Amino acid sequence: MLVKVPEQGTLADVAAHRLAHSIVTGELAQGQKLNEAELAERFGMGRGPLREALRHLEGMRLVTRIPNAGTRVVVLDRKTLSDIYGVREALEGMACRLAATQMSDEEIAKLSKLLDNHEEQIKKVGGKVYSQSEGDLDFHFQIARGSRNEMLMHMLGSEQYQLLRMCRYRTSRKATRTKPALQQHRQIVAALEQRDGELAELLMRRHIQGAWKSISEMIDKEEEEA
């Protein structure tokens, strides 16, 4: 190899990770055209692996590809985000229902501990909202894992996860509703502890609806400003 392989696996996998990161953090703007030769040189690899990475991202819906016309970063317009949150509500609700019967006591305890750390972080640094968001996504992903449904985990993890993070980065400069969200997380964990799947699902669906409402309002504000 040339210099180093910070990640593991093939160059295409490395490129996919780095591209995904650049897209999620906004380093690559929404709708921006992705030049294969330029990116390949920046990553220090040939166009072959890079093209494979783009195919991968296409499958994750992080980029859109048009034959003979190139690849572009996806644009998260209002409709797209609305659709994502709709699907998320159904899938994460289902994950909660299953997790209530499938998760071990230890896992639920870990989840509770995660929220403790989460709460501490909020108290300490109010400004660093980013880490809050990552912690929030951790919480949701742990529940997805708890469902024991591989398909569900993959959908919520690999695919939507990235789009969600992307959305978070876009809206994270504004003050987010960290405190009510934490409260709702606590309620969900409580439902899991009681092994009440129906309640856990209900609470999760409400939680996600609330998140969407909040983000939706932010988008409205942004559009007013523009």
Next chain:
Amino acid sequence: MLVKVPEQGTLADVAAHRLAHSIVTGELAQGQKLNEAELAERFGMGRGPLREALRHLEGMRLVTRIPNAGTRVVVLDRKTLSDIYGVREALEGMACRLAATQMSDEEIAKLSKLLDNHEEQIKKVGGKVYSQSEGDLDFHFQIARGSRNEMLMHMLGSEQYQLLRMCRYRTSRKATRTKPALQQHRQIVAALEQRDGELAELLMRRHIQGAWKSISEMIDKEEEEA
């Protein structure tokens, strides 16, 4: 180009389609290793486009890839199928609920007509169950379209669709429960006509649960025989 481009777009897209078809129909057995050079020659193309196609299929979970160890056709074991049907129940239920308010009268009428054709086909040829399955998938996909949720359509269409078809091919030689399924489809359409989303969702969830129960029993029988 060499001989013909039956499909449109790049060679990688063509390869992806042909491979997907071969996998779904069982021409490529589950768990079979896919040799890049061999497939490339069979399709009359270089290994580059073929590798891109494999990446695409990997995203659809039709194949599993291990770095430096090749790509294999996915194996649909009992657990995987169970997971798929679980997710399907949640997503298609949601699609029905949305479709009840989003579909136009014309679309619902078309759906009803689709079932008429469907019924005729069943009466004519009892043996050709395959076409029934395809028709069934059409029915489900039309409802997904009716939800007007792009993310949902994509998940139910591009991704799960292929796995479902694959499953159908595997179990279609046995007699399937075409008549009760048709009956349930009729009920769902009726709920859509009444614009009763909750009922439509309930019926769809039951319908899918029934399908899973039926397939699950078939798998049990197959395992007994083996």
Next chain:
DNA sequence: TTTGCTCCGATTGTCGACAATCCTAGGTAA
């Protein structure tokens, strides 16, 4: 000015060859 055509640069799509890696068969020693 505007519309349409042509040519050219840029970018994508594809191929063949080379390097890196892994699996296996065979042999050797305990």
Next chain:
DNA sequence: TTACCTAGGATTGTCGACAATCGGAGCAAA
């Protein structure tokens, strides 16, 4: 016999170059 080590072949990963295609600049005619 069994375990381990070692080539050898086969397969995957990667690169550079060539062909095909697209978008736009520039010019000409209405």
